[in-house]
Amino acid sequence: MLFDSSIRKELARSFGGTVIVLVTVLVTMTLIRVLGQASRGNFNPADVMLVMGYTVVTFMPSMMSLALFVAVVMTLSRLYADSEMVIWFSSRVGLARLLPALLRFAWPVLLAIALLSLLALPWAKSQINELQRQFSQRNDLERIEPGQFQTSADGSRVFFIEKGDIGELKANNVFVATDEGNKKTVISARQGYTELVGGDRFLILEHGQRLETRADEPGMRVAEFEHYRMLVVQDPLGDGGPTSLGARPTLDLLLTPSRENLGELSMRVGHPLVALQLIIFALAYTRVNPRVSRTGNLILSLMLFQILQNMINIGQSWIRQGAVNFWAFMLLMHGGLLLAAMVWLALRHRAWDWRTLLPRRRQAAMLQGRIQP
Template sequence: MLFDSTLRRDLSRSFGATLIVIMTIVITMFLIRTLGQAAGGAVAPQDVALLLGYISLENLPTMLSLSLFIAIVTTLTRMYRDSEMVIWFASGVGLARFVRPVLSLVWPLLVLVAILALFVWPWGNRQVVELRDRYERRSDISRVAPGQFQSSADGSRVFFIDRDTGDGSIANNVFVLERREGSESVTSARSGRIELDGDQRFVVLEDGQRTDLELATGEKRLAEFESYRVLVGEALTSGTDNLPAKARSTWQLLTQPTERHLGELAWRIGLALGGINLVLLGIGLASANPRRAGNWNLLVALLAFVVYYNLLSLSQAWVASGTLAFGPALAVVHGGMFMVAVTLLWWRERGSSMVLRRRRPAG
């Protein structure tokens, strides 16, 4: 049908352009933040691109929903401004008639949003957690770059090496300054290497000396050694028991229904339900007066999106804190938004019908 094909074509073009713009803005923001974290030592510089990819996948459901919402509002608003809506209304096509072609076009995107929210979101979060955890739990000697002073993870040690081998496992001319409560020690060695003992890492220093200083008394002790072993790292990897709720699979959340898990589950299901409500809400919010300049309806639509997703975050917090049960939280937020969207759609449909009746000449 001409009506369906025209609407789908315009909506597809608008959605594609909007998604590109939103993804560019969001990825640029995350890139700046990730580079800042890498500069501050929170993540490994070589993992920036990989981390950015995981974060983009995590936020893809929200970007798709926002792009779809804006595309619906802008497409229908343009049709109002070009008086196309008046023609369709005069032909007997009401605003509610737009729901079916829009849903028939966007239902694959809504299914994709649900899959991303339920499965890709926890996988991406888990990969981010493992990347950061692996970086935080690496050995202290691996933090050191030749010719640079570098502190350990807890700040109790300062390392310096003159040079190392290509793989970083053996360092030459090693300097270690260690501070403890009431004492300070300086260790220097001709070479050092990393050894693994179970899930712990040690650095073995060879051919060096160690100077201990008691800060209270000023007493010094000097010791020379041929081989000296220092613990510089804890467990290489962390267990899955310490994973946050957002990094756990949906099946784990269902089989372990704690309050925190149910709160995370409310967020994921809310992302899927939110896409459907935004489609209906976008059709109802799209309205423009050809005689009035400006895009106030788009600003109102963006404000509605922000409020809706803030309510979604609040519902997650309510369920996680035990303030509201899982089912009532979904019913209040998403059921309430569905009623608002349907009511707005009915009000727009009724208003357009009344306008046409007033404009129709008396027979």
């Protein structure tokens, strides 16, 4: 009981400090990235903090896995360096005895990683896509400034107002030029404003003139109007078309098991599985050499974490391309890694070494009491 409580308290301190450091770095990098995207017109500058929050959520499964892994490695390294592990070993507490204590601390974190990966990650990506879509559809009129020509996102329309705000029912002397292939139209009106009907946004022009020319017809058509309605944005708040792969709910991926969906599903399921494997790997390989700095374990941990994350991404690409079956990849990668970690842990728990497998060295080790007969 004392062993479990002491291990969990130290893990909690290490995990909390690591999470704070990683999240701080992540927020800083995300803020720089989102500000750059907003400056290029991908997002509304007013939504920068909102987009940054959603982006941080998409990276949280990986960050929490890394924080948990680093916390376990640093805790075990400290126990080895301060000779506390020697005390526990002399009390007949082997490495395998540490695994239940680590899992009792880690299971809420593993559950949080699974929920973030399966539920929060696609939700956050869908919110980012929705903000980007709404801004790209609405900014044609919202960015219009008096005295300036404003081109629409697709380049098919040019807007101009002399004064006022076209969204506040008080824009005067409105000019709109459209280019629809072989037909070009120029519309001028004394007044204009926008109106939302259902999910469609219309530009309402009053007291104006419409000029139309066609490439396949000579001459020009001129028409005067008292009231003219032009569809500008079709259903900006409704269905924005096909949902991106990363924003699809996990349930949809399960119900429609195409290669693309299974590839995305392998990535989402892989985050909690890799986090579990990293805990066992940390317990199996962590040790401290008095002649070497303790940062060696941390460097090896970061390298192992990056390798496993790359394997998840590579597997996702292979599944989407049809190079490997989903179940085969999950079994070979995650099952193989879990088996390798457990075998490694068992070898260290029994103090086995490949050199002791040789007859003479094994007999010498038995005489020294290093391994059991």
